[in-house]
Amino acid sequence: xxxxxxxxxxxxxxxxxxxxxxxxxxxxxxxxxxxxxxxxxxxxxxxxxxxxxxxxxxxxxxxxxxxxxxxxxxxxxxxxxxxxxxxxxxxxxxxx
Numbered sequence: 001x002x003x004x005x006x007x008x009x010x011x012x013x014x015x016x017x018x019x020x021x022x023x024x025x026x027x028x029x030x031x032x033x034x035x036x037x038x039x040x041x042x043x044x045x046x047x048x049x050x051x052x053x054x055x056x057x058x059x060x061x062x063x064x065x066x067x068x069x070x071x072x073x074x075x076x077x078x079x080x081x082x083x084x085x086x087x088x089x090x091x092x093x094x095x096x
Contacts, residue, residue: 046076 041061042054049057061072080089 023058030091042074042078044074048076 041058042049044054057074061074065071074091080086
């Protein structure tokens, strides 16, 4: 009887020790990464291009994408946030 009780306690311990609270996968977007909710190919936040230039670039990108199936986007910003690595910044922008 005592062995059976000990076995049940050990079994319950192992069953409940593997139970974990469901972890939510909340992805936070750093505030310095600009969002492209409209999915435009040319996002000119630094206002470097005229409307004609921006449209021309978008057209060239669309042509390239249809020929190669590669995707390209152009993002212009005024400056990088302080102490930001440009390669890491570019990777983070590409993920969004």
